[in-house]
Amino acid sequence: MRLLVLGGTHFLGRHVVAAALDRGHDVATFTRGVSGEPPAGVRALHGDRDDPAALPAALHGWMPEIVVDTSCQTRVAARNAAAVLSGVRGYAFVSSLNAYANWPPGPIGPEDGEPTWETDEDEYGPVKAYAEREIRAVVPGRFLTARAGLIVGPDDRVDRLGWWLRRVARGGRVVVPAEGWDQPIAAVDVRDLAGWLVAMAEQGVSGAVNATGPTGMTTLGGLLDLCREVTGGDAEWAPVPEADLLAAGVEPWLHLPLWLPAEVARTAWDVDTTRARELGLPSRPLGRTVADTWAWLQGVDELPPPPHGLSRPGLPADLEAAVLTRG
Numbered sequence: 001m002r003l004l005v006l007g008g009t010h011f012l013g014r015h016v017v018a019a020a021l022d023r024g025h026d027v028a029t030f031t032r033g034v035s036g037e038p039p040a041g042v043r044a045l046h047g048d049r050d051d052p053a054a055l056p057a058a059l060h061g062w063m064p065e066i067v068v069d070t071s072c073q074t075r076v077a078a079r080n081a082a083a084v085l086s087g088v089r090g091y092a093f094v095s096s097l098n099a100y101a102n103w104p105p106g107p108i109g110p111e112d113g114e115p116t117w118e119t120d121e122d123e124y125g126p127v128k129a130y131a132e133r134e135i136r137a138v139v140p141g142r143f144l145t146a147r148a149g150l151i152v153g154p155d156d157r158v159d160r161l162g163w164w165l166r167r168v169a170r171g172g173r174v175v176v177p178a179e180g181w182d183q184p185i186a187a188v189d190v191r192d193l194a195g196w197l198v199a200m201a202e203q204g205v206s207g208a209v210n211a212t213g214p215t216g217m218t219t220l221g222g223l224l225d226l227c228r229e230v231t232g233g234d235a236e237w238a239p240v241p242e243a244d245l246l247a248a249g250v251e252p253w254l255h256l257p258l259w260l261p262a263e264v265a266r267t268a269w270d271v272d273t274t275r276a277r278e279l280g281l282p283s284r285p286l287g288r289t290v291a292d293t294w295a296w297l298q299g300v301d302e303l304p305p306p307p308h309g310l311s312r313p314g315l316p317a318d319l320e321a322a323v324l325t326r327g
């Protein structure tokens with residue numbers, strides 16, 4: 001089928017392109033062309049999706065049959081896609097758990113029972129929720145919105161798992177959140193999500209899906225143990241009570257990626273993924289994801305900056321030293 005990837009040159013989009021080529025599709029990507037190009041064999045279409053004239057001009061009569069949309073970050077981008085792509089037979093849209101008005105802290109039950117943002121701020125969650133509504137309205141019954149949780153795997157320039165891997169590999173005493181160690185967490189491997197998005201678009205599946213790994217697939221401590229196993233470092237865990245971390249100025253999620261204070265974490269990681277499992281979203285063993293991410297990192301000299309103005313995660317050395325000294 002003629003498959004258009006909106007995005008397609010970064011992390012998730014790149015893996016969507018690989019999956020689509022594997023499945024024999026005639027693939028086009030639509031990006032500004034400022035941060036890389038898709039692999040050979042793909043029609044690299046260029047333009048800014050915030051410009052209403054750009055997508056029709058780039059398509060130039062090549063109309064896709066199915067779409068995977070990984071790059072929608074603005075209201076106007078959603079409206080522009082809706083104006084051009086109403087004729088497709090399947091549209092898989094990448095949204096986020098942030099589309100839910102009460103997440104975080106959650107918990108998130110089955111998709112249909114959970115309200116999404118209806119406000120008009122240009123924040124990430126409200127924009128994703130608006131985009132879902134805007135595009136669904138033009139492809140009713142053929143629009144799937146994947147409300148993704150934490151996405152991990154090779155090519156991840158957001159670098160949350162990557163930071164932990166490098167830090168653990170360096171060894172020595174590694175600050176970990178004492179109360180957060182046994183907290184169940186979940187993630188989806190970028191390759192599992194990418195292949196599944198292509199399959200969902202092919203089949204024209206509709207509706208919302210909490211697109212993440214099964215609740216309780218691991219704990220934060222379990223993931224960090226895997227990082228130590230895979231990197232072979234001699235890291236020694238230095239558990240620091242949450243109150244001490246916060247008092248020292250350690251910012252949850254940013255300075256210690258994937259760590260949330262216990263009260264939020266308990267519900268934020270509690271996401272119902274029954275529909276994702278029913279629809280066949282795979283969840284490969286986390287050890288493989290961690291090992292493949294580490295293998296990919298070995299070949300990366302310098303990571304490009306994280307997208308969408310996100311800050312580079314990680315615990316600054318001076319803050320780490322201060323926290324360890326206090327302990």
Ligand SMILES: NC(=O)c1ccc[n+]([C@@H]2O[C@H](COP(=O)([O-])OP(=O)(O)OC[C@H]3O[C@@H](n4cnc5c(N)ncnc54)[C@H](OP(=O)(O)O)[C@@H]3O)[C@@H](O)[C@H]2O)c1
Binds near residue numbers: 010050
């Ligand atoms: N990482 C997570 O844990 C997580 C969790 C939940 C949801 N999500 C969502 O998952 C998706 C991840 O997508 P991704 O990994 O493929 O990377 P991304 O960084 O969101 O997408 C960037 C892609 O879109 C293109 N692009 C950016 N702005 C554009 C514009 N104005 N017009 C046309 N193309 C544009 C970029 O190419 P150019 O720069 O060349 O234009 C690039 O190919 C996002 O929608 C994100 O919100 C991520």
